[in-house]
Amino acid sequence: MKRKTLVFLGILATIFAVYMMIIFPRAITPETKAPSPVHETAKDSSPILVTSTIYPLTCIVEGIGGSNVETATLLPPGGSAHLHEATPDAIKKAQKSDLLLHIGGGLDEWANDIFEMSQGVRSLEIMSAVQDMHDDQNGLSNPHVWTDPVIVKDLLVPLLEKELSRIDEANTDKYAKRAESFRGDLAELDNMISDMFSSVSGSSFIGDHPAWTKFAERYGLHEQGVIEKSPGYECSPSEMSTLIDEAEKYETNVIVTTRGHGAMLAESLADRMEDVIILELDPIGDPDDSTRDSYIDLIHYNAVRLLEALSEKETRPVE
Numbered sequence: 415m416k417r418k419t420l421v422f423l424g425i426l427a428t429i430f431a432v433y434m435m436i437i438f439p440r441a442i443t444p445e446t447k448a449p450s451p452v453h454e455t456a457k458d459s460s461p462i463l464v465t466s467t468i469y470p471l472t473c474i475v476e477g478i479g480g481s482n483v484e485t486a487t488l489l490p491p492g493g494s495a496h497l498h499e500a501t502p503d504a505i506k507k508a509q510k511s512d513l514l515l516h517i518g519g520g521l522d523e524w525a526n527d528i529f530e531m532s533q534g535v536r537s538l539e540i541m542s543a544v545q546d547m548h549d550d551q552n553g554l555s556n557p558h559v560w561t562d563p564v565i566v567k568d569l570l571v572p573l574l575e576k577e578l579s580r581i582d583e584a585n586t587d588k589y590a591k592r593a594e595s596f597r598g599d600l601a602e603l604d605n606m607i608s609d610m611f612s613s614v615s616g617s618s619f620i621g622d623h624p625a626w627t628k629f630a631e632r633y634g635l636h637e638q639g640v641i642e643k644s645p646g647y648e649c650s651p652s653e654m655s656t657l658i659d660e661a662e663k664y665e666t667n668v669i670v671t672t673r674g675h676g677a678m679l680a681e682s683l684a685d686r687m688e689d690v691i692i693l694e695l696d697p698i699g700d701p702d703d704s705t706r707d708s709y710i711d712l713i714h715y716n717a718v719r720l721l722e723a724l725s726e727k728e729t730r731p732v733e
Contacts, residue, residue, distance in 0.1 A: 461479075461481065461482050461483050461484045462479075462482065462483055462484070462512040462513065462578070462581055462582050463483075463484045463485075463486065463507075463510060463511045463512050463513075464479065464483050464484070464485050464486075464511065464512065464513045464514075464515065464578075465485070465486040465487070465488065465507055465508045465511040465513070465514050465515070466485070466486075466487055466488070466514075466515040466516070467487075467488050467489055467515065467516040467517060467522040467525045468487065468488075468489050468517065468522065468560075468698055469487045469489065469491070469698050469699045469700070469701065470560040470697070470698065470699055470709055470712065471487075471515050471517070471540070471560070472485045472486075472487045473699065473708050473709035473712070474560070474566060474570055474571065474574060474596075474709055475515070475574055475578070476708075477571075477592065477596040477599075477708075477709060478571060478574055478575050478578060478589055478592050478593045478596060479578055479589065479592070480588070480592050482578075482582060482585045482588060482589070483578065486504075486507045486508075486511070487701075488500050488504045488508065488525060488528070489522075489698065491698065491699070491700035491701070491702065491703075499524060500524065500525070500528050504528070505528055505531060505532075508528050508529070508531075508532045508535070509531065509532045509535065511532070511535050512535070512536065512581050512582075513535070513536050513537070513538065513577060513578075513581055514528075514529055514532060514535055514536070514537040514538070515537070515538050515540065515574075516529070516537070516538075516539055516540065517539070517540045517541060517557050517559075517560075518539035518540060518541040518542055518557065519541035519542075519555070519556075519557030520557060520644070521541075521557035521558070536577075536581065538573075538577055540559070540570065540573070541554070541557050541559070543573055544559065544565070544569045544570065544573065547569055547572075547573065556624055556627050556628055558624060558625045558626070558627065558628055558697065559628060560697075560709075561625060561626055561628050561629045561697055561713070561716075562628040562629055562631075562632045563600050563603050563604045563607070563632075563713055564600075564604055564632060565628065566600055566709070567597050567600035567601060567604070571593050571596055571597055571600070572593070574593075575589050575590060575593040599710055600710075603710055603713060603714065604632075606714075607633055607713070607714075607717050608633060610717060610718075610721050611633040611634060611635065611717075611721060612634075613725070614635070614721065614724045614725055615634040615635075616634060616635070616636055617635055617636065617724045618635070618636040618637075618638045618661075618664045618665075618666040618668075619635065619636075619637060619638065619666060619668040619669065619670050619693075619720070619723075619724065620637070620638050620639055620640070620641065620657060620661065620666060620668070620669045620670070620680075620683070621637055621639075621640040621641070621669075621670045622640065622641050622642060622669070622670065622671045622672055622675060622677065622679065622680045623640055623641065623642040623643070623644075623672065623675065624637070624640050624643070625670075625672050625675075625695070625697045626670060626695065626697070626716075626720075627640075629716075629717075635724070636664070638657070638660050638661065638664060638666050639656070639657050639660065641654075641657070641679045641680060641683060642679060649679065654682075654683060654686070657683060658683070658686055658687060661687055667687070667688075667689055667690050667691060668690070668691050668693055668720075668723045668724060669683060669684055669690060669691070669692050669693065670693050670694075670695055670720070671692060671693065671694045671695070672694070672695060672696070672697060673694055673695070673696040673697075673698065674698065677692060677694070680692055691723050691726065693719060693720065693723045695716045695719060695720065696712070696715070696716060697712075697716070699712040
């Protein structure tokens with residue numbers, strides 16, 4: 415009797431299962447499994463990975479992307495943006511990215527091979543893109559565009575907001591809102607720096623290379639000249655003599671060097687001048703240093719240091 419009862423119950427279970435498959439087919443079939451956490455189907459919960467060659471680009475992306483982005487930087491703090499060799503781990507991270515960013519314009523050519531090995535990953539060259547957006551392309555020939563907060567506000571932020579929204583359409587509104595807020599912060603930074611340098615307007619300095627040319631142009635300073643016009647360029651004896659003669663004319667006593675770039679040529683020039691300040695600035699930043707671990711802090715950090723040096727020496731304004 416028990417055996418017949420079990421058989422009967424088994425038949426009933428089978429009938430019930432068939433009935434459920436007919437009435438509720440998606441309730442018990444494999445198609446009801448949760449979708450894979452890829453950006454096409456779960457953009458709100460899965461941040462996109464953006465890898466940049468230099469940290470300032472990473473900071474700008476974070477200012478727009480917030481929690482919707484995960485970031486990585488190929489150049490370590492203190493490294494030279496012009497001369498670097500990426501590690502295998504950095505290459506692997508680049509290949510897993512949703513977006514690769516580099517400055518271009520001859521600045522970070524070491525990244526070209528990495529991008530070529532990252533086939534299928536969307537990449538963006540900043541210099542090429544901003545020149546397409548800007549009428550005066552000659553004014554943007556210097557690739558150190560990020561040292562000018564106004565260029566960042568007016569060109570880089572809109573550009574990167576558009577790129578993030580293109581990859582992650584579900585969070586377009588969030589990117590737009592953060593970009594607007596970030597642009598407001600940059601406008602405040604610009605106003606503050608303009609006020610800071612009003613007291614030394616026209617003051618001169620010599621750069622080890624043109625990292626701060628755009629900054630000087632924006633805030634009324636005179637970059638008298640640069641020692642190394644391009645990576646690997648050797649300043650000739652006659653060019654060094656010209657720098658010294660002009661330094662005497664304008665009473666230029668500040669030589670700006672770049673962290674990670676080396677100061678040998680600057681020191682050589684300083685030896686031939688009198689009462690000179692060699693000032694090291696950092697255009698790249700450091701995520702482990704709270705004084706320059708964001709874009710706003712980085713530019714403010716350098717502005718304060720440059721202002722202190724120029725104020726101490728009180729160079730004669732260029733007419």
